[in-house]
Amino acid sequence: MEGPLVRCVDVHKRFGRLEVLRGVSLDVARGEVVVLIGASGSGKTTLLRCINHLETVDRGRIYVDGELVGYREDHDGRVRADREPEVARKRAAIGMVFQRFNLFPHLTALGNVIVGPMHVKKMPRRRAEEVGQALLAKVGLGAKVNAYPGQLSGGQQQRVAIARALAMGPKLMLFDEPTSALDPELVGEVLEVMKSLAREGMTMIVVTHEMGFAREVADRVIFMDEGVILEEGTAEHFFQSPTHPRTQAFLSKIL
Amino acid sequence: MLPFLAFQFEADAVWEFLFNEQIVDGAWMTLKVAVISQVIGITLGVVFALMRLSKNPLFSGFANFYIWFIRGTPALIQLFFLKFGIPSMIGDPDIAREFTFFRAAIIAFGINEGAYMSEIVRAGILSVESGQMDAAKSVGMTYLQAMRRIVFPQAMRVMLPPTGNEFIAMLKNTSLASAIGLVELLRATRQIYARNFLIMELLVVASIWYLAMTTVFSILQAELERAMAVGERERPETLFSRVLAIIGGRRGI
Ligand SMILES: Nc1ncnc2c1ncn2[C@@H]1O[C@H](COP(=O)(O)OP(=O)(O)OP(=O)(O)O)[C@@H](O)[C@H]1O
Ligand SMILES: [Mg+2]
Numbered sequence: 001m002e003g004p005l006v007r008c009v010d011v012h013k014r015f016g017r018l019e020v021l022r023g024v025s026l027d028v029a030r031g032e033v034v035v036l037i038g039a040s041g042s043g044k045t046t047l048l049r050c051i052n053h054l055e056t057v058d059r060g061r062i063y064v065d066g067e068l069v070g071y072r073e074d075h076d077g078r079v080r081a082d083r084e085p086e087v088a089r090k091r092a093a094i095g096m097v098f099q100r101f102n103l104f105p106h107l108t109a110l111g112n113v114i115v116g117p118m119h120v121k122k123m124p125r126r127r128a129e130e131v132g133q134a135l136l137a138k139v140g141l142g143a144k145v146n147a148y149p150g151q152l153s154g155g156q157q158q159r160v161a162i163a164r165a166l167a168m169g170p171k172l173m174l175f176d177e178p179t180s181a182l183d184p185e186l187v188g189e190v191l192e193v194m195k196s197l198a199r200e201g202m203t204m205i206v207v208t209h210e211m212g213f214a215r216e217v218a219d220r221v222i223f224m225d226e227g228v229i230l231e232e233g234t235a236e237h238f239f240q241s242p243t244h245p246r247t248q249a250f251l252s253k254i255l
Numbered sequence: 256m257l258p259f260l261a262f263q264f265e266a267d268a269v270w271e272f273l274f275n276e277q278i279v280d281g282a283w284m285t286l287k288v289a290v291i292s293q294v295i296g297i298t299l300g301v302v303f304a305l306m307r308l309s310k311n312p313l314f315s316g317f318a319n320f321y322i323w324f325i326r327g328t329p330a331l332i333q334l335f336f337l338k339f340g341i342p343s344m345i346g347d348p349d350i351a352r353e354f355t356f357f358r359a360a361i362i363a364f365g366i367n368e369g370a371y372m373s374e375i376v377r378a379g380i381l382s383v384e385s386g387q388m389d390a391a392k393s394v395g396m397t398y399l400q401a402m403r404r405i406v407f408p409q410a411m412r413v414m415l416p417p418t419g420n421e422f423i424a425m426l427k428n429t430s431l432a433s434a435i436g437l438v439e440l441l442r443a444t445r446q447i448y449a450r451n452f453l454i455m456e457l458l459v460v461a462s463i464w465y466l467a468m469t470t471v472f473s474i475l476q477a478e479l480e481r482a483m484a485v486g487e488r489e490r491p492e493t494l495f496s497r498v499l500a501i502i503g504g505r506r507g508i
Contacts, residue, residue: 054389084397092395102390106408116394119404161390168394 005030005065005172005203006051012059013046013227020046022227023060028172028205033198035214035235036207038224039250044207045099047224048174051205052094053087064094065171092120095165099177101157103149109136109160110145113167120168128167135163139193155186159193166197173197175206209254211235223247268456272447273463281443282464288360288439289426295365296425297418300372305402307377318373325370330363331431337363338435356437360429368425375417379410412483419476423469440464 006028013021020043028034036044049055051062053070061079062069069090072082082090104112113132117123123131136145139159149157158178165173175194179187191213198204198217208214214221215235223231223238231238231247239255242248272278306318325333338359342351383406391401433442444461448454477493 049389052393054392088392088395088397088400091392094393096390096393098386098390100386102384102386104387104390104405104409115404116396119400120395164390164394 003066004028005032006205007063008047008051008060009062010060011047011050011057011062013043013050013055014058020227021050024224024227024229025060026222026229028203029219031201031203032219033202033204033206033217035218035221036205036224037209037214037221037238037250037254042224043227044224045176048096048176048205048207051172051174052091052096054096056081064090069094088120092116092168093171095168095170095173097158097161097165097173097175097178100181101149101154101161103157103161103164105149108146108148109141109152109163112149112160113164116164116168132163132167135166136160138166139163140189153186154182155189158182158190162190162193162197171203173202173204175204175208177207177209179208179210211239211255215239223250225250265453265456268453269459269463272453272457272460275447275460277443277447278440278460278464281438281440282468284357284438284443285426285429285440285464286468288357288364288429288432288437289422291361292364292368292429293422293425295361296368296372296421297376299365299369300374300376303369303373304376304380307373308380322370322373325367330367330428331434333367334359334363334431334435356432356435359435360432360437364425364429364432368421371421372418375414375421376410378417379414380406382413383409412480415476415480415483419472422472422476426468426472427465 004027006026008024008026011021011024012019024043024047026034036047038044046055050057051064051069056070061071067090068079068082070082070087071079072086073079104115107115110129110132113135114123114125114128117128117131118125133142133145136142139162141156141159141163144152144156144160147156149160152160162178178194179190182190187210191210194204194206194213195217206213206218218235220232221235221238222229223242223244225246231242231244238247238251242251303318303321306314307322309315309318338354338356342354345351380402387405387409388401391405392398396404429439430441432439433445436442438446440461444457448457474494481493
């Protein structure tokens with residue numbers, strides 16, 4: 001299909017009286033890697049969660065691959081909440097990696113990776129295990145297939161989480177500060193996996209303050225501030241000539 | 256001056272009646288009622304816990320009402336409702352006869368237990384981090400799939416100890432059903448001592464049976480807890496794991 005893979009149109013989201021997203025519009029092309037930066041509380045996590053409908057949207061629309069996520073459009077153009085199996089089907093095509101890994105602690109590394117393919121895609125166990133083993137090998141954990149999350153380092157856990165998301169064959173990957181809960185020496189191994197994904201042409205939206213990563217693989221960097229997109233450009237643009245004073249202030253803190 | 260005390264206790268009678276057919280049948284009935292009621296209770300507990308957690312006020316309202324009613328009335332009255340109250344309202348004697356002692360007991364105990372189990376299940380579900388549900392949904396699971404595959408297996412670890420307590424209590428509370436005429440362990444005991452007047456001896460016999468059953472289930476519970484601690488760095492030691500460790504000469508896990 002043509003057109004952008006992700007299209008956010010004037011997205012608004014509030015929690016009680018707090019308006020967290022105040023009209024975010026964003027297109028992400030197929031194969032594009034977008035890095036999202038911004039101060040704590042600016043709404044980065046909320047935007048990612050809205051994209052795969054872990055949060056409802058109050059106003060505006062989000063399309064992934066031409067389809068609304070979590071909603072359907074009636075003939076008269078009205079938007080209604082979608083039925084749960086439909087929501088689940090659309091979510092299955094959107095991988096998400098969380099800041100705190102959120103691995104399933106009662107399942108092994110392989111168990112974490114195959115639980116989606118087996119129970120959502122109804123893939124036979126043998127086949128799912130082959131796929132899972134290949135993915136764990138790909139993220140450098142071929143030897144940790146039978147380890148439980150509690151027996152893995154943070155960097156290893158996050159790589160399992162990436163493999164778990166990839167196992168569903170997603171068209172889009174969302175990363176929410178995937179390295180910020182890691183010890184500094186473990187950050188590199190996770191970023192390497194993400195870089196190789198980017199090189200393979202995966203469409204990615206990555207919330208991170210790793211500007212080195214942004215410079216290397218991001219097609220575009222977006223700066224969010226108080227629920228709106230304030231500035232966007234290449235990583236170089238943000239290093240050399242950020243225009244907005246708030247962007248300058250923010251970058252001076254993280255660089 | 257102290258009154259003259261003469262104890263009469265025929266220890267041999269304890270041994271003689273321990274495996275008396277009526278007693279063994281009674282103990283079997285007690286076990287059957289307890290296990291079936293507990294299974295019903297756990298099932299209802301899961302259903303009502305999910306209803307209570309539901310955003311739909313109709314569901315949560317109904318669940319709240321059920322829990323409020325069951326916890327606020329004596330189990331004995333609930334038994335009477337099922338054995339005498341409801342059948343008395345039914346005109347058709349054939350249908351009323353279907354309310355046997357056994358059926359009335361398991362339904363009443365099951366419904367009663369469901370109210371307590373729903374609180375245990377709810378606490379178990381709430382003990383699982385919300386990120387687990389998010390992650391399960393992000394791989395495309397529906398709410399119920401995520402509950403079944405991801406949340407419940409983790410909640411079980413929290414639910415198991417109080418559920419074990421509930422079951423031990425259930426084993427003993429089944430004796431209430433003797434009041435509606437069910438011949439379980441206590442009623443069998445009373446039937447025998449009504450004939451031979453060996454009251455104390457037979458009460459000791461019944462107690463031995465209750466203790467045996469509760470002990471076996473306590474051991475089973477500990478084993479189950481150990482089995483569920485999979486993926487943990489420290490697994491709780493149990494009777495069997497210690498014995499195995501001694502036999503095998505190993506230390507730790
Ligand atoms: N479920 C929620 N209920 C109420 N408030 C929320 C909820 N989730 C987020 N918020 C609030 O919304 C605001 C934006 O949160 P969000 O997590 O999107 O920010 P963020 O840009 O990801 O920040 P950080 O860099 O700290 O992760 C914050 O003020 C947060 O407290
Ligand atoms: Mg965040």
